[in-house]
Amino acid sequence: MMEAALKVPAEGSADVLRGRDFLALVDYTPEELMYLVRLGIELKKKQKSGETYHPLKGKTLGMIFEKASTRTRVSFEVGITQLGGSALFLSKNDIQLGRGETIADTAKVLSRYVDGIMIRTFAHRNVIELARYATVPVINGLTDLSHPCQALADYMTVLEYKGKLAGLKVAYIGDGNNMVHSLMMGAAKFGMHMAVSSPDGYEPDAGVVQLTKEHAAQTGGSYTFCRDPKEAIAGADVVYTDVWASMGFEQEQKDREKAFSKYQVNADLVRYAKPDYLFMHCLPAHRGEEVSADVIDGANSIVFDQAENRLHAQKAIMAALMG
Template identity: 45%
Template sequence: MGALTGRDLLRLSDLSVGELQELLELAAALKSGSVTLQCQKTLGLLFYKASTRTRVSFSAAMFRLGGQVLDLNPSVTQVSRGEPIADTARVLDRYLDILAIRTFEQRDLETFAHYANIPIVNALSDLEHPCQVLADLQTIQESFGTLAGTTLAYLGDGNNVAHSLLLGCALAGVNVRVASPPDYQPVPEIVEQARAIAGDRTEVVVTTDPIAAAKGAQALYTDVWASMGQEDLAQSRVPIFQPYQVNEALLEYADSAAIVLHCLPAHRGEEITDAVMEGPHSRLWDQAENRMHAQQALLASLLGAA
């Protein structure tokens, strides 16, 4: 994984097909205990949005590598008082070995990456959630023994998770179908980028039909209908997104061995039912655990320890 040393991960398309597969293999080896790595470095977490899984999984991953974590809460640092990103980036570059940022605008990540020499990791932006999808792909591979030729159906808002799934599945050789209401579909530029990456290897489908997306799929995936910062729109979206709910009736259309995924937190009874979340097809808790293993592999690779 030496090719990743010192690089940024702002979008999943920053990785090549081979680099993605090597990361997933390393994550599996770290999870099984067949590989142990040490990397006594310092990770900074600069999170402008609330977080449970991303914050804790990054922290646990770094501690497992023997490193340290500094929680750079914006409310108690000068960024809350309007210090320019360029200034903050150049200072943090002198203190840290790597910086994970959870923010709103993708361009803020790009500014940090421009002014800092240390690796910058996208821990979620409004455009993408690449680290989540590393764990998603690891979970699919664990469940079926392979990624090539499997089909994932994402149902719901064409948001940051949908964008990273499109790109990640295209890289990994997974057929990907995104079913969203007409006015809530993924950004066309990302869809076209995913199709260019997939080429003739796999299909990249965007549709408004949840049943067509789910038919024969090995993985059904959903996310909240209103992302962080859109809470005031949540109730108005319920009738629009109701046909895209992952429930037992929709699961009947999928492969009989299909797994169900959700990046969490879930609004039970909205985008997914309790019965499905707690049912035999659910892999939500394995998926959440894999955030730690996938990010441990990523941190070690970017820091040159893998």
């Protein structure tokens, strides 16, 4: 399960975050997360204006990929390049982890070579162990339990569109997977109201739900679970969904199609959300399955803005932790 929140000084000082790991949103205070969100927006403005900003000049990010990715690899590699540093791609075939070297030894060796490590893998415990033995910042690029970089980029995007986060309602319709876990914790940290709707047997992890409720109680946010997607989406400011069969669960595709048949985000369902709702999806999307084409390609969809913001949110994380 995710580690307990760390008690550290609040917003405003980059020194607070230097050298930290970014494993899960629960590890950061609301002020620290908002600092990263706003830093991401500032770095985006610098890049769009053509301003050169190289706080990571001469630094290298080692990127371990045990799961394939489009957005994660490109956004991290381009991101650290824009910050003046360089990236080293390491697939499972490029390093000795796949041949029996321990995570601890890998962490200790890589720490002698690089200034930060990003890992995209399966078991969350592997990321925690990597961070325990590494002496450089470790960033969670995705595990089966959480996807914190994506969630940070998502809330950065919502802030850009809505001008605030606290008090907004986020409705997630679909599989109770790593994506919703990070969305739930982010909503709790930012004082938002999170409603989740999933079919029987596909609910979010009970431990993550409990942590979400605890943190929401401290910020004025809330968490609710609704079996009926119409109930969950009612009055939502943000509507979010994800693929029905995440990476590693492809063999369950047919069973999941049956289980999720009433959980498609389509024109009939989004009528229950606010008229100016934002539609979000972490991509890749399967049009005609978890979302209809008219919704994801419609006027309320901001999926490509959130995809772009992976670049800028992760630049904020790297600049703050590795700077």
